[in-house]
Amino acid sequence: xxxxxxxSVLLVLVFLRGGFLPPSVFPQTDFYKGKTVxxxxxxxxxxxxxxxxxxxxxxxxxxxxGNPTVVREFMPGGGSRKAAxxxxxxxxxxxxxxxxxxxxxxxxxxxxxxxxxxxLDKFFYxxxxxxxxxxxxxxxxEAGLSSIEKLRAADGLRIGGQSxxxxxxxxxxxxxxxxxLKAPRFVTGYGGAELDPALMRGEIDARATSAxxxxxxxxxxxxxxxxxxxxxxxVPKGEKHPNFAQVxxxxxxxxxxxxxxxxxxQRAFRVAGQPFVLPPGTPKDRAxxxxxxxxxTFNDPAYQSEYKKLVGDDLxxxxxxxxxTAIKALKPDVEVIEIYxxxxxxxxxxxx
Numbered sequence: 001x002x003x004x005x006x007x008s009v010l011l012v013l014v015f016l017r018g019g020f021l022p023p024s025v026f027p028q029t030d031f032y033k034g035k036t037v038x039x040x041x042x043x044x045x046x047x048x049x050x051x052x053x054x055x056x057x058x059x060x061x062x063x064x065x066g067n068p069t070v071v072r073e074f075m076p077g078g079g080s081r082k083a084a085x086x087x088x089x090x091x092x093x094x095x096x097x098x099x100x101x102x103x104x105x106x107x108x109x110x111x112x113x114x115x116x117x118x119x120l121d122k123f124f125y126x127x128x129x130x131x132x133x134x135x136x137x138x139x140x141x142e143a144g145l146s147s148i149e150k151l152r153a154a155d156g157l158r159i160g161g162q163s164x165x166x167x168x169x170x171x172x173x174x175x176x177x178x179x180x181l182k183a184p185r186f187v188t189g190y191g192g193a194e195l196d197p198a199l200m201r202g203e204i205d206a207r208a209t210s211a212x213x214x215x216x217x218x219x220x221x222x223x224x225x226x227x228x229x230x231x232x233x234x235v236p237k238g239e240k241h242p243n244f245a246q247v248x249x250x251x252x253x254x255x256x257x258x259x260x261x262x263x264x265x266q267r268a269f270r271v272a273g274q275p276f277v278l279p280p281g282t283p284k285d286r287a288x289x290x291x292x293x294x295x296x297t298f299n300d301p302a303y304q305s306e307y308k309k310l311v312g313d314d315l316x317x318x319x320x321x322x323x324x325t326a327i328k329a330l331k332p333d334v335e336v337i338e339i340y341x342x343x344x345x346x347x348x349x350x351x352x
Contacts, residue, residue: 032067036071036096037061037098038096038097039072039100041072041073042075042077042082043074043102043162044192045193049100054310056307076163077163079104079108079163079344080105080165081108081113081165084101084277087123088117088118095283100275103273104165108344110269111337124291124320126320127275127295128317130273131235134210134212134232136247139206139227141227142202145205145228151179152182157185159206160199161186161188163189164344168207172206175231178251180253180352184349211241215243217312231249232249233266250263258335258339272318294320
């Protein structure tokens with residue numbers, strides 16, 4: 001081939017590569033090299049959710065080809081609704097921004113809450129590090145509420161939570177509703193790591209938290225008898241927590257079929273766990289790279305050990321496909337939805 005013909009062929013190849021062939025034809029394995037991947041969390045720093053992401057961060061950096069820098073940002077508000085809206089509408093769908101959202105983003109969308117600007121079916125779901133969960137309701141020992149009878153007799157119990165719609169807030173109100181507490185008051189605005197000191201200082205009387213968080217962050221609550229444990233929400237139902245097997249399941253206090261359906265709905269919302277998501281429009285090859293990095297992370301024994309150390313519980317991961325299937329299967333009862341909306345909202349609890 002003459003030099004002239006060689007040059008012509010080379011120019012055609014360059015032209016095709018740069019102008020006509022889609023980017024997906026070419027490998028993306030080097031796309032992330034030298035880049036920064038940002039994980040936007042729909043919560044404050046320091047809580048259990050943040051610990052789950054913190055445990056995962058170095059392993060994502062390891063398993064994403066090109067080993068990009070992975071950083072965390074926080075966007076609390078509306079039970080992850082604010083972060084979900086941001087991921088869905090505002091970030092570039094280039095595979096460099098991952099959302100990590102709480103269960104509130106699922107319930108808010110399915111219940112038709114105001115301010116939801118995202119479509120659950122259009123996110124790319126990468127997976128979640130957990131699907132089982134044990135929420136437990138505690139009161140400080142100084143409040144003197146050592147039994148369910150005393151708890152129900154207390155008037156105006158101050159129950160702490162994070163923002164309206166956040167998991168600790170929803171669970172605290174659900175405990176109050178099913179247990180039949182008298183005129184409870186809900187105190188919001190705390191970060192995840194601030195609620196426990198607030199409880200010990202007497203700023204609040206009670207809170208809902210994770211049983212695993214208690215074991216990891218507050219073992220002295222048990223060793224020194226600093227709190228009373230009253231009830232637990234098991235997800236899935238029937239799975240007892242090894243350290244709190246004696247604590248009654250909240251559904252055992254349900255007074256009607258409607259309240260039992262309410263508990264079923266709450267468990268269904270929890271199945272999605274704490275999903276990692278990508279915005280709509282993310283190139284499929286980049287989404288697949290990140291899904292594979294998440295899968296490899298979940299299967300890494302070193303990550304499982306780090307997760308146990310930071311979070312306090314064993315890894316119970318779900319895949320992105322399992323999350324999509326669980327969300328599509330949610331078909332709540334219309335009457336129960338209306339009650340649940342009042343529980344997750346800022347107004348008074350619904351009448352019994």
